Amino acid sequence: MPATRSRRAPTKGDQRELALLDAARVVFRDKPISAVTIDELAGAAGIARSGFYFYFESKQALLAALVDQVVGEVDSEMAEWLASDGLDRGALRRGLQRSLARWMVDGRWLREAFIAPDPGPDMLQVRERLFTTGCTLFRARIERDLRAGLPVGGPPELVATMVLHLRNMTFADAFAKPGLHTEDELLDTLTDAILRLVYGVTP
Template identity: 75%
Template sequence: MPAIKSRRGPTKGDQRERALLDAARAVFRDKPINQVTIDELATAAGIARSGFYFYFESKQALLAALVDLVIGENDLEMAEWLASDGLDRAALRLGLSRALARWKVDGRWLREAFINPDPGPDVQQIRDRLVAEGCSAFSRRIERDARAGLTVMGRPPLLAAMAVNLRSVTFADAYADPGAYPDDELLDTLTDAILRLVYGVTPDRS
């Protein structure tokens, strides 16, 4: 008789940790992280202050865990373009539009995590890994097109790092000054800038 396999759902601990992450994401959207208190985060998550420290040592540790979630979101946003070949402007613009939408909501804490030159060791470690993984995914795509003779001269890892950094800085600036440029203009310009950087050309938009 075959063994019955159990399907364990999230434990209460899993749910509380996720509640803290969701609460932090909401609170960090509205206030600078250095102005947010542990009590505020615990209350927003519906747990006691002591419960916060069961899961996270500090606000920075919580922010690091929140940044860690971004890794999966980045993969989903850019999935179509990273899986395709050639310029594929439409897929690249789509991925960038998804990322811009996230930055417009979560830009306050994303700037703290990705633009702050000294975000703290917990966040720095996660940020370094996220940037490295993002650059690696870009680089692998560029390498495929380089073998096909489609890209400009230059090492794919360096081109990828430039593209990823350009994306982050552009979105951080867009959050800081949301009225500076219309979204469509910003996305079209960023899309074409990345394509020119990597391929030396851009496709006709018509």
Template identity: 40%
Template structure:
């Protein structure tokens, strides 16, 4: 962040403590679900007291949402390159799809425990449910519009009749595949094999042709 003089200001002690809390929670989530983690444990990992924790976050859910917001922003940024491209089957668009899937694979490899906490594990917390629905529906809507545009100009296959149905299936399938791979620490999540498989599934489902390799 820059100050009024244009110089980048140093993170304040508050900024550093907030990041320490998030880092502590992220580490603990690799070991057990949030329901098994206490505020005291998060605070200890951040090097602060429990009362200090509450100065920055009201609940554990606030910490979880803050972590998820960071991840969701990266997912949206990467996917926008392919979803908003005008050429669905060109080399540039295929590379954009691979890059988006590669970033997602990296995020699931590094933060699978956090992502599974929301997208896979059942949770009755309305804030987490709202976040999950918001992110999922954003991706489904954007992909559905992409498919509809490409169908209108004859690039995409004609069916299924509702583009949104195909989009939902592809988005939910991708979440499920990444989740399963992250849970078992599958090397394919990191070495590109899973990305190539998913890219082929998406391209064949939408356009009827596999993506070109080595683009």
């Protein structure tokens, strides 16, 4: 008889930590990250200021946890393409479409966190965390295709970093200038640009 593995139910602490992260997303949609206070974040999550420090030692620590969430969401959005082989344009486009939908909601703070030219030393550390972690699965996929004999347009780690920059800049512009291009124009062009960058060809 196979062994069963118990799954721990979320504790109140888990729920409050998630509530802080969810509240931060909402607050950061309306105000610059640098202007948001610990009191605002705690209040939006329905806990006392002292409660904030039970879960996060600083706003920087909360941002780092929020970046981890974003990386996990990107991995989930792109999971179909990351698990496939070869160009698979359809899977790549579907993943980018899911990511674009998230950017159109959270684009304000995502732009500040990952695009702003001078976000300050704390945000630079968070940004580095995103690119270091976010490129891992993408790089692994490129390396897998390289071993399978597909041509790749450069060192996998560098190519993965370039793709991440291209995607973020494209989505940041889409958030800042809604309606400038249709969703189909944006997604088709970005999908083909990524495939050309990685493989030198498009389907």
